[in-house]
Amino acid sequence: MESFGTRLHRAITERGPLCVGIDPHPGLLAHWGLPDDVRGLDRFSRTVVEALGDRVAVVKPQSAFFERFGSRGVAILESTIRQLRDAGSLVLLDVKRGDIGSTVSAYAAAYLDPSSPVYVDAVTASPYLGVGSLAPMFELAAEHGGGVFVLALTSNPEGAAVQRAVTADGRTVAQTVIDEISQLNRGATPLGSFGLVVGATIGDTGHDLSGVGGPLLAPGLGAQGAGAADLRTVFGSSLASVLPSYSREVLSAGPDVAALRAAADRVLVDCRAVLPAR
Numbered sequence: 451m452e453s454f455g456t457r458l459h460r461a462i463t464e465r466g467p468l469c470v471g472i473d474p475h476p477g478l479l480a481h482w483g484l485p486d487d488v489r490g491l492d493r494f495s496r497t498v499v500e501a502l503g504d505r506v507a508v509v510k511p512q513s514a515f516f517e518r519f520g521s522r523g524v525a526i527l528e529s530t531i532r533q534l535r536d537a538g539s540l541v542l543l544d545v546k547r548g549d550i551g552s553t554v555s556a557y558a559a560a561y562l563d564p565s566s567p568v569y570v571d572a573v574t575a576s577p578y579l580g581v582g583s584l585a586p587m588f589e590l591a592a593e594h595g596g597g598v599f600v601l602a603l604t605s606n607p608e609g610a611a612v613q614r615a616v617t618a619d620g621r622t623v624a625q626t627v628i629d630e631i632s633q634l635n636r637g638a639t640p641l642g643s644f645g646l647v648v649g650a651t652i653g654d655t656g657h658d659l660s661g662v663g664g665p666l667l668a669p670g671l672g673a674q675g676a677g678a679a680d681l682r683t684v685f686g687s688s689l690a691s692v693l694p695s696y697s698r699e700v701l702s703a704g705p706d707v708a709a710l711r712a713a714a715d716r717v718l719v720d721c722r723a724v725l726p727a728r
């Protein structure tokens with residue numbers, strides 16, 4: 451069975467280095483002329499799949515925007531995941547899960563076991579109960595060809611106080627996360643299955659990402675103020691591993707399918723101008 455890293459590497463080679471989020475904010479539903487209800491949610495998600503599912507390497511549904519409609523919203527998330535898989539994009543579910551290990555096992559079963567209705571290619575995870583507590587996710591991902599993207603240096607200004615705090619051995623909290631994920635990817639070619647989330651908004655923080663060996667998801671582009679050129683400052687010599695991620699910047703071009711495609715094409719061109727050819 452192919453690893454997530456191998457599948458992601460191929461998707462990026464074939465479709466380009468781009469992740470687009472499905473974040474159906476109430477404001478975006480209104481902007482698209484849709485009601486703020488499950489019908490609007492369904493139409494919004496179907497339109498994004500139609501526009502981008504067959505051309506973008508990774509699509510990242512943000513679970514919160516589906517969960518806010520309860521079980522009917524989750525049913526639409528399940529259906530969106532199936533549609534994306536049929537269209538050929540990899541699905542990264544943004545759920546930022548994290549808990550004690552025995553509970554993380556259940557989260558792993560929910561998202562990374564192929565028999566689950568919300569099975570996806572990869573999930574986002576939070577390491578603040580200790581990177582080791584996420585081990586059941588790493589294990590199930592490795593078993594079934596899945597991936598896990600762990601938060602390291604997030605795009606929001608509040609993250610720095612926790613993530614850049616210095617630990618007893620002199621490394622920042624974020625650097626310890628980076629180093630532990632790097633270990634998991636050791637020897638994986640062409641790309642490891644365990645990624646990190648590093649916001650494009652954070653500037654040059656001096657963290658060493660050179661040994662990660664896995665993908666570096668870069669949110670914060672567009673609506674949060676960062677541009678493709680900022681990737682150079684944030685990632686330096688690790689640019690080749692970056693997967694830029696946009697949500698509102700692309701989604702606000704909808705509901706017209708051609709306009710959504712044009713917006714995705716535009717940000718991909720911007721990113722390709724900065725990232726090394728892959």
Ligand SMILES: O=C(O)c1cc(=O)[nH]c(=O)n1[C@@H]1O[C@H](COP(=O)(O)O)[C@@H](O)[C@H]1O
Binds near residue numbers: 471603606672673696
């Ligand atoms: O894990 C993420 O994707 C993520 C991490 C992070 O540090 N910052 C961040 O904005 N995100 C997510 O990325 C998306 C950003 O959306 P836009 O600001 O509209 O592009 C949201 O779904 C966020 O939850």
